[in-house]
Structure formats: C-alpha cells, structure tokens
Amino acid sequence: MTSVRTWIIIAGALLAALLVPHILPPGLSEFATRLSTLVLIAVSWNMMANAGLISLGHSGFWGLGAYSAALLANAIHLPFWLSIFPAMVLGAGFGAMLAYITGRLRGLFFAISTLAMSEALRVTALMIPKLTGGAEGVFLFDPIRPDRVTMTAFSLVLAVAAIAISYFLTKSRFQYALRAMRDSESAVQMLGVNPARFRMGVTALSGAIASCAGVVSAWYTGYLDPGAAFDLKITISAQIAPLFGGLYTVAGPVIGSFAVLALSELTRLYFGYSAGVGLLVYGVVLVFGVLFMPTGLMGVSRRWIKRFRHSGKLAAEPS
Amino acid sequence: MTTPMLELNDVHAGYNDAIAIENISLTVGEGEVVCLLGANGAGKTTTMRAVTGLVPLSQGTIRYRGEDISRMPTHDRVTAGICLSPEGRQVFADLTVMENLMLGSFNSRARKVRSQSLDYVQSLFPRLFERSSQAAGSMSGGEQQMLAIGRALMGQPKLLALDEPSLGLAPKMVTTVFESIRKIAKSGITILLVEQNTRGALTVAQRGYVLSAGRVVHEGSAADLAQSEMVQKAFVGMVQHGGRISRRERRQAEKRQEAPRVEG
Numbered sequence A: 001m002t003s004v005r006t007w008i009i010i011a012g013a014l015l016a017a018l019l020v021p022h023i024l025p026p027g028l029s030e031f032a033t034r035l036s037t038l039v040l041i042a043v044s045w046n047m048m049a050n051a052g053l054i055s056l057g058h059s060g061f062w063g064l065g066a067y068s069a070a071l072l073a074n075a076i077h078l079p080f081w082l083s084i085f086p087a088m089v090l091g092a093g094f095g096a097m098l099a100y101i102t103g104r105l106r107g108l109f110f111a112i113s114t115l116a117m118s119e120a121l122r123v124t125a126l127m128i129p130k131l132t133g134g135a136e137g138v139f140l141f142d143p144i145r146p147d148r149v150t151m152t153a154f155s156l157v158l159a160v161a162a163i164a165i166s167y168f169l170t171k172s173r174f175q176y177a178l179r180a181m182r183d184s185e186s187a188v189q190m191l192g193v194n195p196a197r198f199r200m201g202v203t204a205l206s207g208a209i210a211s212c213a214g215v216v217s218a219w220y221t222g223y224l225d226p227g228a229a230f231d232l233k234i235t236i237s238a239q240i241a242p243l244f245g246g247l248y249t250v251a252g253p254v255i256g257s258f259a260v261l262a263l264s265e266l267t268r269l270y271f272g273y274s275a276g277v278g279l280l281v282y283g284v285v286l287v288f289g290v291l292f293m294p295t296g297l298m299g300v301s302r303r304w305i306k307r308f309r310h311s312g313k314l315a316a317e318p319s
Numbered sequence B: 001m002t003t004p005m006l007e008l009n010d011v012h013a014g015y016n017d018a019i020a021i022e023n024i025s026l027t028v029g030e031g032e033v034v035c036l037l038g039a040n041g042a043g044k045t046t047t048m049r050a051v052t053g054l055v056p057l058s059q060g061t062i063r064y065r066g067e068d069i070s071r072m073p074t075h076d077r078v079t080a081g082i083c084l085s086p087e088g089r090q091v092f093a094d095l096t097v098m099e100n101l102m103l104g105s106f107n108s109r110a111r112k113v114r115s116q117s118l119d120y121v122q123s124l125f126p127r128l129f130e131r132s133s134q135a136a137g138s139m140s141g142g143e144q145q146m147l148a149i150g151r152a153l154m155g156q157p158k159l160l161a162l163d164e165p166s167l168g169l170a171p172k173m174v175t176t177v178f179e180s181i182r183k184i185a186k187s188g189i190t191i192l193l194v195e196q197n198t199r200g201a202l203t204v205a206q207r208g209y210v211l212s213a214g215r216v217v218h219e220g221s222a223a224d225l226a227q228s229e230m231v232q233k234a235f236v237g238m239v240q241h242g243g244r245i246s247r248r249e250r251r252q253a254e255k256r257q258e259a260p261r262v263e264g
Helices: A004-023 A026-050 A058-076 A080-102 A107-127 A148-171 A174-183 A185-189 A195-221 A232-245 A251-270 A275-292 A296-316 B044-052 B074-080 B097-104 B114-124 B126-130 B141-154 B171-186 B198-204 B222-227 B229-236 B247-256
Strands: B006-015 B018-028 B033-037 B057-064 B082-085 B159-163 B190-195 B207-212 B215-221
Touching (some): A004 A026, A026 A174, A026 A195, A026 A232, A026 A251, A058 A107, A058 A232, A080 A148, A148 A174, A148 A195, A174 A185, A174 B097, A232 A251, A232 A275, A251 A296, B006 B044, B018 B207, B018 B215, B033 B044, B044 B082, B044 B159, B044 B190, B097 B114, B097 B126, B114 B141, B126 B141, B141 B171, B171 B198, B190 B198, B198 B222, B215 B222, B215 B229
Parallel strands (some): B082 B159
Antiparallel strands (some): B006 B018, B006 B057
C-alpha cells in the first residue's frame, strides 16, 4: 500500500532525528526537545479531534506517562528508552477505559468528562504521597538520566514516529470511518461501522502517544509534582498547536507546534525586560491567528500556493 | 410457506418514557417492496429505527430471515444485510461522494465485492460519478438523496430500508427517486419503504401498512390502499379511537400546518 518513498522519507527523518542533535548548539537542542514534546501531544490530541472527540484531559495521559517513567526509574532503574513501553501501555489502557466509561457521550459532555478524569488523576497523585511523593513531588534518579544530546535525539525520534503513525492512519481506510464519526456517530453506525470500537481504538492510540510526551518531559526536567504533571496548560497547548497549524491534518499540529513555540520564544526574547508583555503579545497573536486563520497555517499556505501557481500561469500565458 | 425476509411481531418502542410505536406487527417477504404510510408522528421512522436497531425494543421481537435480531446492534445488522438510507439523508458533508460510497461498503461482507457494488451504483446513479470527488455537502438535495441510497446499496443489502427518500425534494427529483427505487426492486433487492408521499410510494410498492398514532391501522395491497378511504383518513390523521380525537392526534394535526420544506 504505502510507497517505498514514504518509507525512505520516514527512515531519513529518523536518521536525522538521531544525528542532528549532535551538531545543535545547547539552546537549539533544548528547543528541539520541547518542540518534539509539543508535537507528540499535539499530534495525539489532533488524532482524537479528527474522530470528533474533543479531549480536555490530555494532561492526564501526560501525567501518567511522566509518573510511570519517574517511579519506575527510581524503583528499578528502568532506562529512559525502555520507560516508554510501560507508559504507553498505561496511556493506552487509560484511554481505552476513558472511551469505555464515557460510552456514548459526545461533544461537550465528553470533553468535560475527560477534564474530570485528568483532575481526578491529579488529586489521586496528591493523595498517595507514599507512591508519588505527594505535593512535594519526586526527583528522578539522577545518575541514569541521559545527557542532553541523547535526550534530544530520543524525543525527536518519538516525535517522528508519532507523525508517521498519524500519517499512516490518514492513509488507512479507518480514516473515513473516523472522519465520518466526527459528523455523526449514529449515521456511521447505520453503515455497519461499530463506533464504540473505533472510539476506543483512537483514544487508546492517542493516549499512548500523549503519555510518551510525559515520559520525555519527566526525563528532561528530572522532577515531577502533581501540579506540574497534570497541568491544564498541557491540555491547552495540545489544542492550540493543531488549531494554529491546521486542524484535522497531519502537518497541521507539527507546523503549529513549531510556530507556537517559536512565537513564545521570540516574544520572551524581545519583551524579556518586563515579564508580562511577552505573554500578552503571545496571547494576542494566538487569538488573532485563530480568528483570522480558521484553517490554520496549513490552510493559509495552501491558499497562497494556489494563488502563486495561478498567477504564474497567467504570466506565462498572456492570452 | 417460506420464512419472510423480515417479521415484526408485537413490537413496542419509544424514547425514554414516551412510547412511539405500539403493537406493530408486519412482514416483508423476499423480493417484496413494502411501504409504511402515515402522517407525521405516526411512528413510521421509529418503526424503521427499530428495524435497523437504532432504537431499542421495549417489547416484541424482530426476525430477519428467520433469525431473532431484536437485540443485535445496528452495525451487525448492516453486516447481516439490513442497510438503511436514513431520513434526512445524513450524508457526510465533509467527505467526498466517493468516500461516502466507500464508507457504505465498510463492513467485511460488502468490502469483498466493493467494485461490483460500485458498478451497480454507477449504473443506477451515473450523475454521482460525475461528481465523485466533490464534497457531499455541496450537492443538491436530490443528489444527496441519490448518494444516501447509493451508500446504502454499497453495503450489499438483502433488505434495503429507505426512510422518506422523497422528503423535501423538488417534484422532478421525486419522480427520479421513485424511478430508481423501482429499478432497485427489479434487481431483486427487498425494500422496506417509509413515505409520506402516499401516491408515489404506492406506485412502487406491492403492499403497504398504514400507521397512525403508533399503531398499524390498516394493511393491504398497493392497489387496495390507493382506493381506500382509510388511507386518506390516516394520512390526514383523523383515525379515531373510541369516537374522539385524542390529544396526540390533535398535536399531529397542528404539526401538519407547517408547510414542508422544498429544496434542490
């Protein structure tokens, strides 16, 4: 089904993800790590949104991933690259459970219940200090933390893998079923698609990817507390990136992640002298971005390319 | 006697506490075209939803080719061969015409013979294929109706359930739709048709049931029904139980005051 070219591109991207961190200066390397974490969570959020499931609980997946990595690292010194597996199992399991429990809830009701679930996880993490360290947080066992270059390569590889998965999903026949579910679950059911199964599948996949983002952040920062691991900001940035880049597309969340992160860095650098101004400008640009680019950066660039080609044609054929 | 394609026995169903259909019993034989007639709120669509599994039964049984399917979920009924073209068409507006059709053959049984189904739908609705890469939402109402029927046909139905295929269409389009239903019936597919357009429905159906206030009030051959005063009455909604107009029937009468929408 998939062409050889696609595989070559993916292999090339993975290779680049492994090699590029070696030549990046520290500042950019850090940027790359944060970018890939954002890409992971944005791609995962977009995947669910594509099926009409608006999640406000992505910080839940993130926190689960982060805690599983940190606690396993401390308990049995599980190395970083192995720690993604239990995290993914946990994220997928939580996702499937979420889909199962919410059953036929749609739209706003689904969104609210995901928010409640992630809050419940946060409170749970606070209430069992013996396991999670409670409000004091937990430090990840430092000697097994990877160095900066390894960390960046690790996160980039994960991001490339997530993008590849979301690409393959759009090429599969499930894509139609998922997109149709966004329109109407009952209409899809009338066509012989079992929406419950797809809903569970996509939520589990999305949960697994989002928990990887948590794993990266746990290893990267080396410290976790419930407030930071289940932060609502994570959920919000997971939606802003796809919205800004282009909802329901493969490239949208990636472009959006880059744009949003670059924007926040730039405003921080230019308006660094007073803390609030940078954030204000960042916020205003985001608001206008969403207002005036309903199809995101993807939509805008597509329109420009079309216009450019059109004008090129006109110039070539003056008649 | 051979087992009928579809058999409803004393079916009751409704939404939450409101009972929409009571005591519905009907049969559809193999290769037959059977129509359900009645006014707004008579229970036609609910009957259809009960057949396709979209509304649970509170009582009664539904048998499909002799097998009890009363508890079978909707998507499994599609795989078993009951395909619905829903009321209001419900095509996926964002997807292209072709993608909509492909979704119709999503179930494993239909997927194997997808290209044959596609050829069949193309012979029936060539117009759809002139627009195969167009977004379904950008088509006219009549074209969307063709797409909805075509999509149901892609599921390789043994029993095709058509819910109000002529609703809200321009008169010329209505003729086209009934014409295509006749063609489908000729190819041997059993059809259960729900219609408000009594005259149109009776030209394609062999038998019919008249519903009023959630019950079957009359049944007969299409020719009989076309003559029947009962049908006129049921369609106007004045079939009386116990000599007076119930509140429900009055409500239906009020509903009919609203003129039907016409589009495309």
